[in-house]
Amino acid sequence: xxxxxxxxxxxxxxxxxxxxxxxxxxxxxxxxxxxxxxxxxxxxxxxxxxxxxxxxxxxxxxxxxxxxxxxxxxxxxxxxxxxxxxxxxxxxxxxxxxxxxxxxxxxxxxxxxxxxxxxxxxxxxxxxxxxxxxxxxxxxxxxxxxxxxxxxxxxxxxxxxxxxxxxxxxxxxxxxxxxxxxxxxxxxxxxxxxxxxxxxxxxxxxxxxxxxxxxxxxxxxxxxxxxxxxxxxxxxxxxxxxxxxxxxxxxxxxxxxxxxxxxxxxxxxxxxxxxxxxxxxxxxxxxxxxxxxxxxxxxxxxxxxxxxxxxxxxxxxxxxxxxxxxxxxxxxxxxxxxxxxxxxxxxxxxxxxxxxxxxxxxxxxxxxxxxxxxxxxxxxxxxxxxxxxxxxxxxxxxxxxxxxxxxxxxxxxxxxxxxxxxxxxxxxxxxxxxxxxxxxxxxxxxxxxxxxxxxxxxxxxxxxxxxxxxxxxxxxxxxxxxxxxxxxxxxxxxxxxxxxxxxxxxxxxxxxxxxxxxxxxxxxxxxxxxxxxxxxxxxxxxxxxxxxxxxxxxxxxxxxxxxxxxxxxxxxxxxxxxxxxxxxxxxxxxxxxxxxxxxxxxxxxxxxxxxxxxxx
Amino acid sequence: xxxxxxxxxxxxxxxxxxxxxxxxxxxxxxxxxxxxxxxxxxxxxxxxxxxxxxxxxxxxxxxxxxxxxxxxxxxxxxxxxxxxxxxxxxxxxxxxxxxxxxxxxxxxxxxxxxxxxxxxxxxxxxxxxxxxxxxxxxxxxxxxxxxxxxxxxxxxxxxxxxxxxx
Amino acid sequence: xxxxxxxxxxxxxxxxxxxxxxxxxxxxxxxxxxxxxxxxxxxxxxxxxxxxxxxxxxxxxxxxxxxxxxxxxxxxxxxxxxxxxxxxxxxxxxxxxx
Numbered sequence: 079x080x081x082x083x084x085x086x087x088x089x090x091x092x093x094x095x096x097x098x099x100x101x102x103x104x105x106x107x108x109x110x111x112x113x114x115x116x117x118x119x120x121x122x123x124x125x126x127x128x129x130x131x132x133x134x135x136x137x138x139x140x141x142x143x144x145x146x147x148x149x150x151x152x153x154x155x156x157x158x159x160x161x162x163x164x165x166x167x168x169x170x171x172x173x174x175x176x177x178x179x180x181x182x183x184x185x186x187x188x189x190x191x192x193x194x195x196x197x198x199x200x201x202x203x204x205x206x207x208x209x210x211x212x213x214x215x216x217x218x219x220x221x222x223x224x225x226x227x228x229x230x231x232x233x234x235x236x237x238x239x240x241x242x243x244x245x246x247x248x249x250x251x252x253x254x255x256x257x258x259x260x261x262x263x264x265x266x267x268x269x270x271x272x273x274x275x276x277x278x279x280x281x282x283x284x285x286x287x288x289x290x291x292x293x294x295x296x297x298x299x300x301x302x303x304x305x306x307x308x309x310x311x312x313x314x315x316x317x318x319x320x321x322x323x324x325x326x327x328x329x330x331x332x333x334x335x336x337x338x339x340x341x342x343x344x345x346x347x348x349x350x351x352x353x354x355x356x357x358x359x360x361x362x363x364x365x366x367x368x369x370x371x372x373x374x375x376x377x378x379x380x381x382x383x384x385x386x387x388x389x390x391x392x393x394x395x396x397x398x399x400x401x402x403x404x405x406x407x408x409x410x411x412x413x414x415x416x417x418x419x420x421x422x423x424x425x426x427x428x429x430x431x432x433x434x435x436x437x438x439x440x441x442x443x444x445x446x447x448x449x450x451x452x453x454x455x456x457x458x459x460x461x462x463x464x465x466x467x468x469x470x471x472x473x474x475x476x477x478x479x480x481x482x483x484x485x486x487x488x489x490x491x492x493x494x495x496x497x498x499x500x501x502x503x504x505x506x507x508x509x510x511x512x513x514x515x516x517x518x519x520x521x522x523x524x525x526x527x528x529x530x531x532x533x534x535x536x537x538x539x540x541x542x543x544x545x546x547x548x549x550x551x552x553x554x555x556x557x558x559x560x561x562x563x564x565x566x567x568x569x570x571x572x573x574x575x576x577x578x579x580x581x582x583x584x585x586x587x588x589x590x591x592x593x594x595x596x597x598x599x600x601x602x603x604x605x606x607x608x609x610x611x612x613x614x615x616x617x618x619x620x621x622x623x624x625x626x627x628x629x630x631x632x633x634x635x636x637x638x639x640x641x642x643x644x645x646x647x648x649x650x651x652x653x654x655x656x657x658x659x660x661x662x663x664x665x666x667x668x669x670x671x672x673x674x675x676x677x678x679x680x681x682x683x684x685x686x687x688x689x690x691x692x693x694x
Numbered sequence: 695x696x697x698x699x700x701x702x703x704x705x706x707x708x709x710x711x712x713x714x715x716x717x718x719x720x721x722x723x724x725x726x727x728x729x730x731x732x733x734x735x736x737x738x739x740x741x742x743x744x745x746x747x748x749x750x751x752x753x754x755x756x757x758x759x760x761x762x763x764x765x766x767x768x769x770x771x772x773x774x775x776x777x778x779x780x781x782x783x784x785x786x787x788x789x790x791x792x793x794x795x796x797x798x799x800x801x802x803x804x805x806x807x808x809x810x811x812x813x814x815x816x817x818x819x820x821x822x823x824x825x826x827x828x829x830x831x832x833x834x835x836x837x838x839x840x841x842x843x844x845x846x847x848x849x850x851x852x853x854x855x856x857x858x859x860x
Numbered sequence: 861x862x863x864x865x866x867x868x869x870x871x872x873x874x875x876x877x878x879x880x881x882x883x884x885x886x887x888x889x890x891x892x893x894x895x896x897x898x899x900x901x902x903x904x905x906x907x908x909x910x911x912x913x914x915x916x917x918x919x920x921x922x923x924x925x926x927x928x929x930x931x932x933x934x935x936x937x938x939x940x941x942x943x944x945x946x947x948x949x950x951x952x953x954x955x956x957x958x
Contacts, residue, residue: 710872714883840925
């Protein structure tokens with residue numbers, strides 16, 4: 079059964095190819111069958127592979143499937159190989175499972191769109207590339223998936239390319255992540271140069287053998303890989319693309335935020351954890367970046383008005399938790415949070431999509447309201463997702479995973495980071511239920527039009543169930559053999575319990591505050607934003623990062639481009655060209671078109687040559 | 695014999711000098727014919743009778759006729775000069791030189807080839823053998839060249855289709 | 861005698877060259893060219909006679925053929941030039957200048 083592993087990425091890829099080449103000629107039901115079916119089959123195969131893998135664990139906990147040797151140049155022999163261990167198993171289950179639900183949902187959501195086939199082709203490619211990324215047994219193949227994911231995000235964010243704003247958002251996502259990708263590519267170059275391989279297992283083994291902990295080379299490599307991860311996972315300072323990525327259709331946002339793309343950075347850091355262990359300073363940087371990001375993004379999410387932007391900032395914030403988990407040395411906690419986050423964030427986006435679908439593409443939450451009565455299924459599933467995001471104690475998956483991250487930070491002695499994470503959890507609870515109360519409670523705003531059909535409600539229900547019970551999965555126990563067990567807990571078990579209670583109280587406190595501010599009838603405006611005043615406006619603009627980057631990079635670049643528009647450097651070659659033109663004019667005088675002049679020149683030359691022969 | 699050659703050479707030089715310096719093309723052509731005949735005679739004296747014959751037939755015959763034709767065609771065009779008067783100085787030069795040449799030829803013919811010391815003769819047979827032996831490729835190339843000249847000349851003077859004679 | 865024949869060839873060649881350079885009428889230019897080619901042929905024949913070999917005459921034959929082809933094309937060009945420019949001065953057709 080494990081030998082069927084190659085089918086997992088190949089099925090969506092086949093779907094992509096079929097839809098790309100035949101999509102225009104196929105009827106919509108056929109397109110749906112191919113687009114949704116390929117990912118569905120892939121998820122079935124992934125499930126079967128998982129059953130086989132867990133039922134009969136291969137030696138070392140790793141199953142490798144070498145498909146063929148990619149190339150063999152100058153000692154570098156990358157292979158197209160699939161690497162299945164607990165980490166990639168979890169990832170393919172999430173990617174195919176959540177991906178399938180999102181595809182199923184899209185079948186209805188995008189039904190009216192003229193470019194139905196193109197949409198599903200891009201979505202399938204997106205899933206396929208993400209699967210290549212997580213299954214790659216070689217960093218080069220991983221990089222292929224990495225770039226493929228970036229390409230698909232560009233295609234899908236700019237899916238409605240008729241609007242210039244969408245195209246700009248797509249370009250921004252592409253360019254900003256490219257900054258990180260370049261760093262990552264340089265990191266890979268260093269690995270090839272120094273270690274001579276990109277094979278995942280060989281890289282870590284050789285790095286441990288060759289590099290002392292904290293040596294310059296490994297620090298550089300870890301920092302550069304972190305740069306790539308920061309770009310893909312929208313962490314500080316490259317987080318600016320994700321809020322704008324909302325320009326794409328809502329299922330695309332769900333796919334980007336839950337199953338693909340942004341989790342790639344977390345996966346990369348977890349996958350190359352061996353390198354980060356050799357570079358403790360960079361690992362600390364991971365934790366600090368994660369914490370800073372989670373606070374900033376939570377603050378920004380608190381004052382947004384666009385339903386999708388709230389969710390986008392919340393994704394950045396939750397990714398910050400994952401980075402915090404990675405940084406404090408508990409990759410299993412980070413991946414656990416990644417999985418639960420995939421469930422509830424996909425749910426939230428699909429729920430938001432259902433709201434937008436029903437309410438004539440209204441995005442502003444303050445023009446919505448009271449949807450509890452007209453969209454009950456969406457409401458209750460959305461509440462389940464928001465509760466998981468807020469970390470509602472005991473009954474939601476988000477509570478367990480977030481708590482595990484915070485507990486590992488505390489146990490590792492990072493009290494400041496723990497405190498910041500706890501503050502972030504409070505803000506998270508506040509903004510997630512602000513969204514719930516404003517949209518689904520209160521006075522009725524925009525009337526709900528179209529009702530979502532079963533293809534939209536079924537994924538919502540499944541994801542809601544997963545968001546609630548996903549926390550009881552014994553994921554960390556499965557992951558720890560691969561990612562390394564956390565250090566022996568210095569704190570007694572009682573402390574963990576105490577902290578869990580504290581986290582639960584913080585979460586409930588946030589929800590209560592949200593009810594007090596937004597839930598009561600007779601609310602006017604946005605109390606939090608009003609109270610924050612100009613600070614709120616600053617936060618709403620994403621802490622002014624866009625303006626800052628505009629000043630720092632875009633405008634100087636524009637200025638340089640404008641200065642170069644007149645080609646000042648070209649003066650030198652132009653002078654050379656002018657000189658050549660002068661010579662040409664002088665010589666052209668001899669080329670006067672007169673036959674007799676030519677004959678005379680010929681005769682004179684021949685005479686001169688003869689003279690030379692005779693005298694020399 | 696050497697004296698004969700020198701005389702021929704002088705005829706050739708004078709005729710050529712006059713040929714390139716005449717104002718009128720027909721006169722120049724007449725001098726040129728004399729010059730070519732003189733050179734042909736010197737070929738004969740050099741022991742190359744085949745080359746001499748060809749010089750007379752092709753140079754003095756075919757090529758000069760071609761020149762004459764062209765001059766005549768040009769002369770027929772608008773702005774042609776009126777017929778020139780038959781003044782002696784127009785034909786005296788060529789006639790004189792031709793007479794010298796004729797005298798030489800008659801001298802040689804009356805004495806007979808055996809009595810004139812000419813250089814060791816390389817006859818037509820030897821030339822033909824060499825031509826069709828080691829120079830076969832050259833012959834082929836010359837054939838091609840002549841074909842190209844034929845086609846080229848035809849193409850150049852052909853009137854553009856659809857255009858009537860001007 | 862071969863030496864004198866070569867001297868004759870040289871004189872004829874020089875005369876042809878002078879004619880080529882001095883005359884403005886294309887007919888004369890071509891005529892001078894014929895003289896030069898003929899002089900070259902004479903040199904070959906003289907050289908062949910000096911060694912008693914047929915090669916000189918063979919080369920003369922080739923030169924003859926070249927002269928025939930050249931004069932055919934050249935005179936055709938003269939005719940075209942006359943119809944195009946109403947002049948036989950080659951300098952009239954100097955539009956190909958650089």
